Amino acid sequence: MAEDVLTIKNLSVDFKTLEGTVHAIRNVTLKLHPGEVLALVGESGSGKSVTTKTVMQLLPKNAEVVSGSVEYEGRDLLKLPEKELQKLRGNDLAEIFQDPMTALDPTMRVGKQIMEHLLQHQDINKEDAKKKALAIMEKVGIVNAKERFKNFPYQFSGGMRQRIVIAMALICNPKILIADEPTTALDVTIQSQILKLIKQLKDELGTAVIFITHDLGVVAGVADRVAVMYAGRILEFGSVNDIFYYPQHPYTVGLLKSTPTMEMDGGDLESIPGTPPNLINPPAGDPFAYRNRYALKIDFKKLPPFFKVSDTHYAATWLLDKQAPKVHLTDKLDQRRQHYAKLVEKEAHQDD
Structure with missing residues (x-):
């Protein structure tokens, strides 16, 4: 495989506020492969946009990069002077915003x-x-x-x-295109056209894309890989097939179950209970533990490492530990899998 076009290592970003220091990004590590679409998925406030604004070095004045690096073509973007960054922005690195x-x-x-x-x-x-x-x-x-x-x-x-x-x-x-929820304000028909356009241009120009969205339904038709973010951390990442067919983290499963499809009845839609944690005082363990019906005692005390599911798929959940009890996270996901399979088949026919 060709060398990664962008590598984010152990990135942590804080925001100074009147209430206290918000730990918005916590030890995030990501790699962007040449010519792929990497989707960053998660609820509002999960850290998706802060991650990409750090890449572009467009953070507000009250933000501070506490640790980590953002490497592009052998250079750490966090250490470049503003003049060099200005040459890169819009030329090598470009961004599409939510509101045109x-x-x-x-x-x-x-x-x-x-x-x-x-x-x-x-x-x-x-x-x-x-x-x-x-x-x-x-x-x-x-x-x-x-x-x-x-x-x-x-x-x-x-x-x-x-x-x-x-x-x-x-x-x-540009070699890297960041699309920050570019279809949120558009109706469904126009949204589909814009997603198809981004994918088409990516294929034609070879541009690597970071696609930010809170909607897993959007991801199915456009992404190659997915990173699921929550409370400033990556909880799971893998190929789009890994995430839709074999999700491992309870939060990922919750997102999938709360995503509507055209085929489902209203009663089939589930919501994720509770609210995200306060990132002024983030929890010591799994940040999703207090909303997780399958949480173990260790989830509230110790941050889980990434467990390897396959060569392309990793998830940070203690449920993957050998000593953890077996639970059936993916019950009631068959309908969404079928919906995803139809989307993939539709995209394949359009490409032909």
């Missing part, structure tokens, strides 16, 4: 905004920049690109504005 209107200047024509992105990062004249801007607009599915080049953001629908943001992010052919 926050990324677009409402007073500037969209074509000029895409061109400016290119002119800022590459040695290119305005004529060639315009040609590339038109080409990327067409590639992301903006019909009549030449005519729409002079339009303002308000003249586009939400889905089209998101396509413009994607065009801006991809125009410099």
